[in-house]
Amino acid sequence: MKNISHARITKVVVFLIAIVCLTGIAKALIDLEYNRVYLSDVNADNYFESQVFAEESNGLFNNLTKLVGNYKSEAYILSGKALTKDNRREIENELFYDKFYYSDEYDHNLPEAENKRIFKEIYADDIKRKKEERIQMQVKEFYQLVDTLKTYEGIVYYASDGEHVFSNSELNKKEQFESYDAYALFGDYQQKVYPNRVVESHYYGFSTYKFDELNPRTDVMYIAFTDSFLQQKIQEWETDKAKAQKFLNESIAFLIGFIVSFIYLMIVIGRTSFNDKNIHVHVIDKLYNDLNILIVGCLMTMWFVMIIEVVRDIYLLLTVPILIIALLLILSLIKHIKNRTILSHTLIYQILKKAFLAIKHVFDSGSLAVKTVLLVIGYPIVV
Numbered sequence: 001m002k003n004i005s006h007a008r009i010t011k012v013v014v015f016l017i018a019i020v021c022l023t024g025i026a027k028a029l030i031d032l033e034y035n036r037v038y039l040s041d042v043n044a045d046n047y048f049e050s051q052v053f054a055e056e057s058n059g060l061f062n063n064l065t066k067l068v069g070n071y072k073s074e075a076y077i078l079s080g081k082a083l084t085k086d087n088r089r090e091i092e093n094e095l096f097y098d099k100f101y102y103s104d105e106y107d108h109n110l111p112e113a114e115n116k117r118i119f120k121e122i123y124a125d126d127i128k129r130k131k132e133e134r135i136q137m138q139v140k141e142f143y144q145l146v147d148t149l150k151t152y153e154g155i156v157y158y159a160s161d162g163e164h165v166f167s168n169s170e171l172n173k174k175e176q177f178e179s180y181d182a183y184a185l186f187g188d189y190q191q192k193v194y195p196n197r198v199v200e201s202h203y204y205g206f207s208t209y210k211f212d213e214l215n216p217r218t219d220v221m222y223i224a225f226t227d228s229f230l231q232q233k234i235q236e237w238e239t240d241k242a243k244a245q246k247f248l249n250e251s252i253a254f255l256i257g258f259i260v261s262f263i264y265l266m267i268v269i270g271r272t273s274f275n276d277k278n279i280h281v282h283v284i285d286k287l288y289n290d291l292n293i294l295i296v297g298c299l300m301t302m303w304f305v306m307i308i309e310v311v312r313d314i315y316l317l318l319t320v321p322i323l324i325i326a327l328l329l330i331l332s333l334i335k336h337i338k339n340r341t342i343l344s345h346t347l348i349y350q351i352l353k354k355a356f357l358a359i360k361h362v363f364d365s366g367s368l369a370v371k372t373v374l375l376v377i378g379y380p381i382v383v
Contacts, residue, residue: 006268006276015327018261022323023316024254028247030307030315041241042248047234048182048195050241054203056233057184057223060152063145064159064166064221069213071142072164082138083131091130092116095123154229156180159221171222180224187220270335279339285332288347292329299326 004010032039044050071082100106100119107115120127149157149166156177158167165172177183178194185192193199214221270279287295303322306315336342343349 006271006273011265011268014261014264018258018265018327019320019323021254021258021261022327023320025251025258026303026319026323027316028251028254032244032247033307035240035243037240037244037247039244039248041237041244044201044241046197047230047237048197049201049203050237051203052237052240053198053233054201060149060155060157060223061184061221063148064157064223065213067142067145067149067166068159068161068164068219068221069215071138071145072161074139074142076164077135077138077142080131080135083134087134088131091134092120092127095119095126095130099123099126154226154232156224156226157222160219161215162218171224174220174222177222177224181227182230183222183224185222186214187216187222189216265331266334269331270338279335281335281339284328285335287329287332288345288350289333289336289342290346290348292333296326296329 031037038051040051047053070084071077076082096116096119100115100123105118105122107118110118146166149168152168156169156171158165158169158172158177160166160172171177174185174187177185181195182198183192183194184198193204198204270281272280299322303319306318333342336345
């Protein structure tokens with residue numbers, strides 16, 4: 001009677017357990033993505049320290065910073081003042097290398113600066129046209145940002161450079177914004193954020209790095225979050241945190257189950273007992289190992305693409321067969337490792353082996369002329 005630990009039914013059951021665990025891990029990870037839940041929420045003590053708060057506030061901060069610091073108004077943009085030195089340099093370099101550098105007009109005997117001067121004279125109209133196109137794009141983005149600001153609910157803001165104002169309320173004093181339970185004040189060379197837990201968050205720099213682009217002498221930005229907005233967001237965050245904790249616990253449990261199952265399969269695969277010294281192979285083990293690895297790689301790539309492209313309702317139907325095939329192929333590789341045929345049972349190895357044997361046969365039985373020709377042809381290839 002076969003040892004129960006090495007019985008075929010035991011291997012099948014443990015293999016199925018491993019597949020269930022892998023599927024559980026995949027489901028937990030995909031559910032995280034579809035539910036827009038962050039695992040980082042598990043380590044956050046409150047909403048203000050969370051990645052969610054950082055991302056939600058980051059959009060508003062960036063939009064206001066770009067409007068106040070860069071675009072200001074349509075008239076300002078149309079005057080060309082919103083085009084930075086980097087914008088102008090980018091436009092000129094793009095035209096320089098696209099139209100001038102590889103043309104007959106470029107003189108390699110002249111210094112680069114002189115060539116660029118000539119380029120600006122010849123392509124002055126093209127440069128002007130490109131700048132006008134960029135300005136029109138900036139005008140379009142300006143109005144898109146203004147429209148986006150109108151969609152924010154539960155957030156009060158005031159931003160100004162001393163001349164242009166962007167606001168959704170009558171509040172315009174720093175003290176007025178400080179009456180709220182959560183706010184961010186920037187201006188006059190100072191930054192004040194409340195509650196302090198926002199500053200203690202790992203994501204604080206991610207949310208506020210754009211403020212360095214503001215002019216501390218003239219630009220101000222006051223932002224406050226209403227109580228109703230915060231209550232709703234905190235409640236949503238607590239719900240998402242509970243989901244994240246649930247997904248994490250499930251993933252850990254399934255991962256432990258898979259590791260235990262996989263270790264067992266690694267030990268018993270290919271043998272009928274602990275005393276069995278031989279590795280028993282099956283049809284799948286005849287597949288060359290390099291092709292095996294290639295197929296596993298393709299399957300995993302297909303699975304990752306599937307997560308992005310395929311409808312959620314059917315991803316499990318595709319995940320299970322992919323995992324079954326991939327795990328079978330991986331176990332086949334383990335068999336070859338245990339049998340010490342991981343390299344010898346590859347298509348590349350077999351081709352090289354047959355080529356070597358063919359050449360050896362010619363050397364063993366061929367004439368001196370044939371051997372000389374083979375040496376002349378083969379030596380440069382090898383060396």
